[in-house]
Amino acid sequence: MISTIPLTRRATLGGVMGLLALQAGLSQAQAATTGGKLVFGRYADSLFLDPVLTDANVDIWVMTNIYDTLLLPTANGQGTQPGLATAYEITDGGKTVTLTLREGVKFSDGTPLSADDVVWSLDRARDPKAGPWNSLLASVDHVDAAGNTVVLRLKNPDATIIPVLATFNTAILPKKAFEAMPGDTMDDKAKAFGEKPIGTGPFVLVEWKRGSSMKLRRNPQYWRKADNGQALPLLDELEFQIIPDDSTRLLKLKAGELDGVEFVPFARVKELQADPNLRMELWPSTRVAYLTMNVRPTLNGAPNPLANLKVRQALNYAMNKDAVIGVTTLGLGKPMRSFMSSATPLFAPSPLYPYDLAKAKALLAEAGMAGGFDLTCLTLSGNQDNLTNLTLAQQMWSAIGVRLKIEQLDNPTLTAHYRAGTFQLRTAAWTDDIADPSEITSYFAYFPNIASLHSGWQDARADELYLASQREIDPAKRAAQYTEIQSIYNAAAPIVYLYETPYPVAFRAKVKGFVQIPLGNNIFEMASVEK
Amino acid sequence: MNRAGAIAGRIAQIVPTFFLIGLVVFVLARLLPGDAVSAMLGDRATDETVQRITHQLGLDRSILSQLVAFLAQAAQGRFGESLAFRVPVASLIVERLPVTLMLTGMATLIALCLALPLAFVAAMTANRWPDILIRTVFQVGLSSPVFFVGLVLLTIFAAGLHLFPVGGYGEGFGEHLYHLFLPALTLALSFSAVIMRTLRGSILAVLRAEFVDFARAKGLSSRVILLRHVLRSAAITTVTLVGLHIGSLLGGAVITESVFAVPGVGRLMVDSIFSRDYPVIQALTLILAVLVSLTFLATDLLHGWLDPRTGV
């Protein structure tokens, strides 16, 4: 009950809180005000509202307000619920998925949703030449429409196909309207379509001033109803304003010029919690913050100490995660217990490298590094949280003789270093996009997918387990595979484990019903502003 | 010298300057480490994806052919499409340039209103208490980081007293003026201090200069000396300074626009540098360069008019 119970740290970090909140939001709609306008302050603007061709969080997190997928992620981000499809059935040993489409759904331009649109949208999403996410649908051999049903024929059983159908890039777009867009190529058409997107989601984009504001209006055709039968969305208008400076965004909220803001700095959370005009919401998330180590034996021609497992473990043991959580997140985070967040399905926790200076020193000595060594960490310039973490690491590691140098660079320079594998240590954070552990695991532990996040870390057993788990449709067996992958990865410690944090969002007290799920999606359909 | 001819000459010189600017910008943008496509796609995209998009955007062509294409397009006033926003660069700039121009214009006006009268008072009372007070106050303005001043002004006048909006730009001219007042004031503070100090110095210099003695010796009355030398010298200094600082003001707008969430070109510029959005960087720099060059020309003409001996 997000509107009546203040979100305390303990309550919001429980995994089921989000689910409760969403159900509460639906039944609460009984009393919810309809109409009106909500102005929400974002830290950065969207770039491109095409579900297939983008992969930026600034797009993904708001696109769900415009487009729908066949299935939708549940509010706890761990499962799926009906979306444009009311039901699905898996047959043929996991190689056929049959989905029943919802009756009477219309796009925002008034045209009815057809099975053709679904086939076309999924074919576009899985086209290897189209977008960065096509591999999510790699197991699909072909998609057929039959009346009101859509059938996916798979090359092999695929454990992730159901969560994939609830992921942004499988959103359903109107085939005819898209193809009618000006332009010779699909990319040109996508560009034009992304300017004035048409979807089945709760809102329609009406005006977009890049980098400044985005105005959305209620989609009168929207299919979803609240539990009490009230038509959704409740709002008439939704406006996003782009305010990159954290302090200014919060000042605007306090002055009442904004109804809500995202990314409240942790340093400000307590202050907003104490303000009776505001409500601080801390949504459970899949976000983990960590440092990636380059484990290649040599780096820029010199031997790389991080190639040594004992050195990596020593750095982890010397890192006081609780102190980092206290200083950087002001106690709002919690220590990582696996490479994936506790909100990710099949999360298998272990007490990861508790702070132990003596052990860290012993490990370094065993590695022949008792005298310490120099280490350079790359980080994004101007990012306060990362800088705070590194300042702490600098001090903590100096206790074992490791001299950490911090190098702040801008995004393209960093990306170039990451892709080339020419970094020693880097700051990093991750958020899941799909209600399944396969995404994060493929990047962290499965070598062929971008060489284990450019760290060079490889483990044959982990690769094998990952491939097997992708085809494993027995949930118990798959869980066992994931437990093993996590224990292999965590023992090898290719990262310095830090913390998980919730999504900090703040609203004026009169705003109710906003939901952010652990995958990050901002859901405004049940949001309302009391008059 | 034929004045009209001289002006025409200056304008003729501007054209190659623009060509040079275009060249420099293009090279500078390409010297930035990292590349646009990786920046756009992030570290998770596969190498094939990066190559495919690089090819699509024509960024795998030789630098020379890209340069030729850029200059040829720019000469026709076409700037292509933003890599990050995937919309025509022109539409981005048309939306934002007026905002920044208005902001810097207001800032210049505010700075002049603050600095001119007080510089005279300070010079006339040199090293006595009004002078010291004025200099100290301006020095505080000059020495305060822009983002900090902005935050303080916002906290007090906008969030606290509700006299001004916290940020943004508003709709319509009156709203724009209202929204841009605090950012313009922030931007004006350091500029006005620069004008005040330099002006005070130059007035004092004229008052004490040798040529005043020469002039006195030639028998001109002291009032004529004041009028002729002080005012003219002050005007020259002011004009020079405004011309000199237009570039800095536009640059200073970068941080001010960030703090006040003003959707101007300053923010766009820095964002574009940080995302290697070459077409936007190139077009914006060129357009700003044109504006600044025209300001310089105007400054020089004014200079020449105020002090015929310096010529055009």
Place this chain on the structure above:
Amino acid sequence: MKRRLSIPFLIGLTILTVLVLCALFPDLVAPYDPLAFDYTAMMVAPNAAHPFGTDQFGRDLLSRTIHAAGIDLQIALFATIGPLLIGATIGLLVGWFGGLADTLVGRLIDLVQTFPFLVLVIAIVAVLGPGLNNMYVAVALVGWVFYARLMRGEVLVQKGADYIAAARALGYSQRRLMLRHIMPNAIRPVLIYLVTDMALAILLGSSLGYLGLGAQPPTPEWGVLVADGKNFFTTAPWMSLFPGLAIVLTGLGFSLTGDGLADLMDVRR
């Protein structure tokens, strides 16, 4: 007018002396190690033990502010001396001799100045990598034009002045006219600007710090300290306030001293 050391000049000298002492002997002046964490005293408001309070790591802000003095004085000097020497020399030469060199340098100045200053510095620092040394290079590449333009303008004004005509009539050599008559008069506004520019240099350091491109941690630098404290402005305003005051005071010290010097230099023959 009688020449004496004015009170403002003395105040300015005092401020700068204190700063230089802090810069030379920070360990004698500062009560704590500026890099030492104290988890028991995080974000403590100013009190007897920590007159400027502490930051989120429990580091003593007075000690950090004192230790930053050295870096910031270095910024004020290094970021202005290069541009001054290059710019003033070029400005004097082309202003006096005129001709083709003047035209070419004029166009070059225009070219550099048409780029927004901060943006150009940001771009150069982005190319070279963040940090103070690269900031100096960037500023030297760009900043000289301010001095050159100012100097050239003043030289042109002085060149046309009545006293030069008189001096020419007396048959003085070109070199003597340029160095003994023009330069001392033309350099004064340039020096006045230099003093302003020193304060601006510290501010530039802070702007770059705001973007993460300035002094790199854990080096304490006033601008970066102000920028770091910004996020805690409502709960721990002292984090930004005291380093900010240090910047203001330093700027004041420079300007009062500079004005005093300008007065002293104005000795008539």
